[in-house]
Amino acid sequence: MTSREGPDSSGLEGGEAQLPADAVRAVIGWYNAQLAAERRSADPDEGRIDVLRTERQEAVEDQQRLSSASPEETSRIGALYAARFKELNAE
Helix, strand or coil: CCCCCCCCCCCCCCCCCCCCCCHHHHHHHHHHHHHHHHHHCCCCCCHHHHHHHHHHHHHHHHHEEEEEEEHHHHHHHHHEEHHHHHHHHCC
């Protein structure tokens, strides 16, 4: 597989039609990893856990919306989550 680098892809792989779903899945995976790490920490931050859960739930809801979204909405969601994935990994 070749990596797609560009303003909307953030290095995520896949064809144009799959990119929005991949971007949302990548963000959900990031939240899952952060939640697991926070829960395993010696002193879990319940406030951070709540924020991560809320943001993950929003991503799950957007993932579900992709199945019935218009092409414009699908593109908007894909761009939003590609940018969010890039931002989360820059922290």
